[in-house]
Amino acid sequence: QVQLVQSGAEVSEPGASVKVSCKASGYVFRDYYIHWLRLAPGRGLEWMGWINPKSGGTSYVEKFEDRVIMTQDSSITTAYMELTRLRSDDTAVYYCVLGDSLDYWGPGTLVTVSS
Amino acid sequence: DVVMTQSPLSLSVTLGQSASISCTSSRSLVYSDGDTYLSWFQQRPGQSPRRLISRVSYRESGVPDRFSGSGSGSDFTLKISSVATEDVGIYYCMQGTHYPMTFGQGTKVEIK
Numbered sequence: 001q002v003q004l005v006q007s008g009a010e011v012s013e014p015g016a017s018v019k020v021s022c023k024a025s026g027y028v029f030r031d032y033y034i035h036w037l038r039l040a041p042g043r044g045l046e047w048m049g050w051i052n053p054k055s056g057g058t059s060y061v062e063k064f065e066d067r068v069i070m071t072q073d074s075s076i077t078t079a080y081m082e083l084t085r086l087r088s089d090d091t092a093v094y095y096c097v098l099g100d101s102l103d104y105w106g107p108g109t110l111v112t113v114s115s
Numbered sequence: 116d117v118v119m120t121q122s123p124l125s126l127s128v129t130l131g132q133s134a135s136i137s138c139t140s141s142r143s144l145v146y147s148d149g150d151t152y153l154s155w156f157q158q159r160p161g162q163s164p165r166r167l168i169s170r171v172s173y174r175e176s177g178v179p180d181r182f183s184g185s186g187s188g189s190d191f192t193l194k195i196s197s198v199a200t201e202d203v204g205i206y207y208c209m210q211g212t213h214y215p216m217t218f219g220q221g222t223k224v225e226i227k
Contacts, residue, residue: 045156045164045207045218061215095163100211102154105163 002026004096004106011112012086019082020109022096029077030054032099036070036081039108040092050100051079086113117142117210121219127227128198136222138208140189145212152211155184155193158221159204167206168193200226 007021022034036048049060051070058070069082079096091113098104118141128134144151155168166175168184171191181196195202203226208219 039164044220045209047216047218101169102156102164102166102209105165108163 002098002104004098004104006094006096006106006109009110009112011114013115014086014088014113016086017082017084018086018111019080020094020096020111022079022081022106024077024079024096024098027098029074034070034072034079035097035100035102036068036094037097037102038092038094040089043092046092048081053079083111086111088113116215117144117213117217119208119210119217119219121206121208121222123222124220125223125225127225128195129227130200131197134195134198134202134224136193136206136208136224138186138191138193138219140191140210142213143188144191144210145188151187153184153186153191154209154211155182156207156209156218157202157204158207159201162204164207195224198224198226 003025005023010018012018030053033050033052035050038046048064051058051072053072060068067084072079093108093110095108096106120139122137126134144153151171153171154166156164157167158164167178167182168174172184183194185192205221205223207221
């Protein structure tokens with residue numbers, strides 16, 4: 001069955017970058033977009049953008065487009081989300097999610113930004 | 116961006132009683148193809164969100180039929196007809212009609 005396994009929790013300083021991975025299995029990796037969302041305390045769910053594993057094409061929400069980089073390595077069926085120039089309000093749980101209908105969610109990766 | 120407003124933000128319900136959550140969008144969610152891309156998600160404590168309902172009223176496979184969605188245009192409702200212990204969690208509405216997709220603030224459901 002479909003499985004999304006994310007990398008472990010991270011603690012980063014303001015101004016640094018963080019890269020979260022999402023290892024996918026149980027389906028044909030190239031066939032479905034992977035979306036990235038985050039859930040921040042008191043701010044609800046935010047959609048950050050997607051990557052098309054077939055082409056490597058990406059689409060980022062305007063709020064994040066100058067700080068986020070989504071990539072993928074189809075040889076190991078893994079997607080990545082890197083967020084740069086971290087701020088304290090980037091503290092959140094980051095999810096990779098499969099498909100445009102947000103059918104399958106990874107377990108989430110807690111990113112804490114603190115000096 | 117389309118703003119999704121949920122009410123109430125917190126709900127305390129007696130087991131077996133019904134509960135309703137309202138979700139209002141700042142624009143009509145009817146897409147050019149005639150469909151309305153409004154979904155409801157449930158997030159149980161310690162778990163990732165999961166989709167319960169898509170396109171206003173279509174229950175996902177495995178979702179109990181005590182969950183129902185209704186509404187049109189910009190006003191939508193999620194109803195739980197007989198709240199069970201496993202329904203505790205946070206419920207989010209989400210619109211996928213207009214780019215970017217946006218979510219409501221979430222409604223926390225607890226048992227009284």
